[in-house]
Amino acid sequence: MTGPATIFDKPNAYIGKSVSRSDARRLLEGRGRFVDDIQLPRTLHAAFLRSPYAHAEIVHIDSTEAETAPGVVRVFKGEDLIGVVEPYVGILTHLAGLRSAPQMPIAVDRARWQGEPVAMVVASTRGEAEDAAELIAADLDPIPEACDAETALDEDAPVIHPELGTNLAWERLVEVGDTDAAFSRDDVHVAERTFRFGRHTGVTLEPRSAIAEFNPAEGKLTFWYSGQAPHMMQFILAKHLGLVEENVRVVAHDVGGSFGIKIHTYGDEIATAAVARIMGRPVKFVADRFESFLSDIHARDHVVNARIAMERNGLIAGLEFDDLSGIGPYSMYPRTSAIEMNQVLNLTGAPYVLPNYRARGRVVFQNKNMMCQYRAVGHPIAMAIADCLLEDAAAGIGMDPVEVRRRNLMADDGYPRTSAAGMKLDDLSHQRTLQELIDTMDYSGLRIAQAEALANGIHRGIGFVSMVEVTNPSPMFYGVGGAPIASQDGASLRLDAGGGLRISSSITEQGQGTNTILAQIAAGVFGVPIERVTVATGDTDTAPYGGGTWASRGAGIGGEAMLLAAHALKEQVLEVAASMLQTTVSALDIREGMIVDGGGARISLSDLARTVYYRGNELPSDLNPELVATRHFRVTGFPFVFTNGAMAAHVEVDTETGLVRILNFWAVEDCGRAINPRLVEEQVRGGIVQGIGGALYEECIYSGDGQLQNATMEDYLVPMAAEMPDIVVKHVETPTKTSILGAKGAGEAGTGGAPAAIMNAVNDALRPLDASIWRMPMTPERILKALGRI
Amino acid sequence: MSRLHRVTIEINGEQVTASIAARVNLIDFIRTEAGFTGSHLGCEHGVCGACTIEVDGAAVRGCLMLAVQADGANVVTVEGLAGMGRAKNLRAAFLAENALQCGYCTPGMLVSALEYIESGESSDRATIRAHMAGNYCRCTGYQAIVDAIAAVIESGEGA
Numbered sequence: 011m012t013g014p015a016t017i018f019d020k021p022n023a024y025i026g027k028s029v030s031r032s033d034a035r036r037l038l039e040g041r042g043r044f045v046d047d048i049q050l051p052r053t054l055h056a057a058f059l060r061s062p063y064a065h066a067e068i069v070h071i072d073s074t075e076a077e078t079a080p081g082v083v084r085v086f087k088g089e090d091l092i093g094v095v096e097p098y099v100g101i102l103t104h105l106a107g108l109r110s111a112p113q114m115p116i117a118v119d120r121a122r123w124q125g126e127p128v129a130m131v132v133a134s135t136r137g138e139a140e141d142a143a144e145l146i147a148a149d150l151d152p153i154p155e156a157c158d159a160e161t162a163l164d165e166d167a168p169v170i171h172p173e174l175g176t177n178l179a180w181e182r183l184v185e186v187g188d189t190d191a192a193f194s195r196d197d198v199h200v201a202e203r204t205f206r207f208g209r210h211t212g213v214t215l216e217p218r219s220a221i222a223e224f225n226p227a228e229g230k231l232t233f234w235y236s237g238q239a240p241h242m243m244q245f246i247l248a249k250h251l252g253l254v255e256e257n258v259r260v261v262a263h264d265v266g267g268s269f270g271i272k273i274h275t276y277g278d279e280i281a282t283a284a285v286a287r288i289m290g291r292p293v294k295f296v297a298d299r300f301e302s303f304l305s306d307i308h309a310r311d312h313v314v315n316a317r318i319a320m321e322r323n324g325l326i327a328g329l330e331f332d333d334l335s336g337i338g339p340y341s342m343y344p345r346t347s348a349i350e351m352n353q354v355l356n357l358t359g360a361p362y363v364l365p366n367y368r369a370r371g372r373v374v375f376q377n378k379n380m381m382c383q384y385r386a387v388g389h390p391i392a393m394a395i396a397d398c399l400l401e402d403a404a405a406g407i408g409m410d411p412v413e414v415r416r417r418n419l420m421a422d423d424g425y426p427r428t429s430a431a432g433m434k435l436d437d438l439s440h441q442r443t444l445q446e447l448i449d450t451m452d453y454s455g456l457r458i459a460q461a462e463a464l465a466n467g468i469h470r471g472i473g474f475v476s477m478v479e480v481t482n483p484s485p486m487f488y489g490v491g492g493a494p495i496a497s498q499d500g501a502s503l504r505l506d507a508g509g510g511l512r513i514s515s516s517i518t519e520q521g522q523g524t525n526t527i528l529a530q531i532a533a534g535v536f537g538v539p540i541e542r543v544t545v546a547t548g549d550t551d552t553a554p555y556g557g558g559t560w561a562s563r564g565a566g567i568g569g570e571a572m573l574l575a576a577h578a579l580k581e582q583v584l585e586v587a588a589s590m591l592q593t594t595v596s597a598l599d600i601r602e603g604m605i606v607d608g609g610g611a612r613i614s615l616s617d618l619a620r621t622v623y624y625r626g627n628e629l630p631s632d633l634n635p636e637l638v639a640t641r642h643f644r645v646t647g648f649p650f651v652f653t654n655g656a657m658a659a660h661v662e663v664d665t666e667t668g669l670v671r672i673l674n675f676w677a678v679e680d681c682g683r684a685i686n687p688r689l690v691e692e693q694v695r696g697g698i699v700q701g702i703g704g705a706l707y708e709e710c711i712y713s714g715d716g717q718l719q720n721a722t723m724e725d726y727l728v729p730m731a732a733e734m735p736d737i738v739v740k741h742v743e744t745p746t747k748t749s750i751l752g753a754k755g756a757g758e759a760g761t762g763g764a765p766a767a768i769m770n771a772v773n774d775a776l777r778p779l780d781a782s783i784w785r786m787p788m789t790p791e792r793i794l795k796a797l798g799r800i
Numbered sequence: 801m802s803r804l805h806r807v808t809i810e811i812n813g814e815q816v817t818a819s820i821a822a823r824v825n826l827i828d829f830i831r832t833e834a835g836f837t838g839s840h841l842g843c844e845h846g847v848c849g850a851c852t853i854e855v856d857g858a859a860v861r862g863c864l865m866l867a868v869q870a871d872g873a874n875v876v877t878v879e880g881l882a883g884m885g886r887a888k889n890l891r892a893a894f895l896a897e898n899a900l901q902c903g904y905c906t907p908g909m910l911v912s913a914l915e916y917i918e919s920g921e922s923s924d925r926a927t928i929r930a931h932m933a934g935n936y937c938r939c940t941g942y943q944a945i946v947d948a949i950a951a952v953i954e955s956g957e958g959a
């Protein structure tokens with residue numbers, strides 16, 4: 011008998027191949043099924059009245075006129091949901107000291123950010139609901155707000171939750187070695203900078219959407235939503251609406267982009283479910299773009315004072331920073347808004363040998379939209395702190411940025427080891443990915459061309475990042491702190507009578523190609539043509555219990571569960587076949603849908619299955635055939651499985667206009683075994699473009715009194731096709747030893763690494779002008795300011 | 801209650817008649833009155849391109865047009881392209897190049913790309929990018945979309 015570990019010893023038809031996504035055909039013919047495509051009879055449409063103020067007392071809400079407007083069925087205020095929805099609090103016990111206040115879906119006494127729901131109208135059409143929302147007379151009394159994170163801890167700052175005493179939500183200090191001593195040495199060069207990372211947001215093209223339907227006869231709630239963690243949502247709806255969990259069905263069909271935006275508890279969605287229950291009719295809520303900007307979580311918003319001490323030979327003697335981040339008025343439930351800061355403290359400098367490291371992070375409440383986990387949580391900040399300081403210091407001692415990395419990056423043969431912040435690292439390839447990157451981009455040629463361009467007054471720059479990415483999280487990420495978030499995933503595989511395989515998995519598809527890689531693994535390990543595999547995900551009524559797709563965990567965790575299930579089913583099927591064919595299991599294999607032995611094909615899978623299902627009388631009575639196998643998998647031994655990569659940006663800065671043009675971008679990614687290299691590349695590319703957005707364009711701009719100034723797609727700049735470069739992606743594969751499959755995640759590396767590489771490239775271009783910039787997005791105005799032109 | 805207007809629009813070869821308020825935009829009409837849900841809304845103010853459809857042969861932002869303005873018009877959406885066997889090579893190229901991830905932008909992308917290819921433009925990447933600059937995609941980073949369009953043009957076999 012062959013064990014699962016030998017799967018990769020023989021030729022494999024699918025794993026490692028760039029097969030195309032068969033489910034994409036549906037989307038190409040307009041046959042997707044997004045939430046708003048579902049039209050249920052007697053549906054009510056919801057519209058929300060949202061606070062126009064950043065901070066206000068709710069004095070009185072008069073909905074008399076709205077209630078009699080055409081099509082309106084009812085208007086709900088915050089107090090109407092008291093006793094219907096149990097308030098939620100975004101804290102986790104392993105983030106010691108994290109505080110937040112209970113939150114309700116619709117604000118009750120006070121509104122705490124511009125955009126917080128204060129009333130909800132349900133009507134026959136969305137248009138009627140919106141019209142009626144405008145007729146609500148909301149007497150809101152603005153009170154002093156604390157919008158600026160940097161002053162939110164001042165003595166005289168208004169305290170957003172008086173019962174908490176201050177606006178400090180969480181604080182953590184990491185201290186390793188003797189940082190003070192490192193910085194006081196007289197043989198080190200010190201580079202010190204203040205970084206500012208603006209707020210940005212996910213801008214999924216499909217807005218957040220939900221339909222809730224309550225069946226009073228069964229006491230059952232069905233919740234179709236555009237989201238990425240159905241089982242988590244099932245728990246939340248059950249707990250906070252007072253239902254038993256099995257009576258809540260959460261379904262995520264097609265999801266029009268997610269990136270972490272659609273993984274949180276949003277008041278408007280919870281209210282949608284609560285009101286569906288009250289009304290006994292389906293309720294649909296689809297955010298419009300304005301609402302998306304005001305209520306989809308924002309991300310980043312960090313101010314970091316940081317310094318690095320570097321020896322003359324380029325070795326890092328110490329790294330230190332103090333990071334302050336504003337998270338809006340509550341910590342988001344249930345993942346909390348402290349995770350990003352935690353990641354910054356955990357990940358900064360993780361690629362490097364760092365003898366002395368001190369980092370303080372503070373997370374503060376403020377009267378702006380809530381901040382939480384968005385693609386590459388914490389990574390862009392962590393990578394920029396370390397890699398931008400590294401290149402800054404290297405320039406200070408006159409060392410090439412590649413050489414300084416070679417001297418400080420951990421050796422590829424030195425694992426397992428821990429990072430300065432205590433992260434367990436294994437199976438990484440920093441040195442090799444950097445070398446592959448240098449070879450790919452023709453580094454020396456570019457430097458020559460850069461000097462020639464400079465001689466002609468053209469300012470080009472080359473910047474790098476060496477990075478780690480947190481993937482495949484274990485229970486240590488959320489579960490340990492009490493969050494209802496599964497870290498394990500399950501896969502079920504069934505051989506049908508027709509000889510096809512049916513997969514049911516707890517990871518979810520939001521366009522990454524989850525369903526395809528599951529099919530590849532099942533088809534490859536079990537032995538059928540991939541066309542005979544169908545995949546179902548996203549429905550809590552039928553999927554095995556699991557976490558969904560986030561934190562770059564789908565392929566690594568869900569994929570391994572799939573591999574184990576496919577191998578188990580193969581053994582079960584071969585046992586039946588051996589009995590039917592009067593031979594031994596070890597003499598048989600499954601290939602291309604046929605049971606084979608040394609002499610060739612013996613019986614087809616459909617013949618075998620039909621015998622089992624229809625004509626069991628032909629089987630020995632002591633044979634108990636099982637044509638379904640289910641396996642689960644979780645990561646053990648490591649809190650996370652880290653990946654690594656190296657990226658480089660080549661930019662041109664127009665010193666007259668301040669515009670940055672990205673000429674080239676290269677990435678070498680090591681995500682372990684690449685199940686489908688093209689899908690990995692496309693994850694990396696899409697991620698890099700989101701990183702470019704954060705580095706150069708995207709920012710939620712607030713006025714001093716907490717008004718979002720650019721809440722339209724016209725005013726909030728996202729990367730569009732014309733400005734984006736072609737991106738070269740290469741792979742290095744160092745499989746993780748934590749699984750047989752060896753796959754790590756790949757979804758967030760691009761977004762996590764690209765901003766640092768671009769900042770380094772821009773500063774490389776500005777260096778001959780004695781200018782530098784440490785603030786993202788690096789807008790033309792900020793570049794011109796850095797140049798002293800304005 | 802606002803006055804209702806009776807409009808008839810040919811959508812993907814079907815005559816669809818309904819009485820609607822003047823403010824109903826063409827995409828809402830197509831999605832809710834006709835039940836063709838392939839076309840999407842992403843911004844409702846003409847910026848994202850998700851709602852791009854063909855109206856009397858021209859690529860149009862369906863969110864910027866009122867259904868009453870399209871009375872008597874001939875509209876083709878992504879479902880119609882597939883149903884009429886148009887843009888077959890383009891769809892195959894999108895599949896081959898993985899030019900879609902979540903697929904929410906795809907209906908609009910296909911119509912914009914088809915307009916470009918049918919106008920006989922070149923496979924120059926910068927020109928393709930300039931033409932597609934009105935269609936937002938959050939997932940792909942655009943490169944695969946450019947690859948797909950360029951591949952169709954270079955094949956010389958049309959969309």
Ligand code: FES
Pocket residue numbers: 840841842843844845846847848849850851852861862863864
């Ligand atoms: S929905 Fe029409 S352009 Fe965005």
Ligand code: FES
Pocket residue numbers: 215266267521899900901902903904905906936937938939940
């Ligand atoms: S594929 Fe998701 S927006 Fe384009």
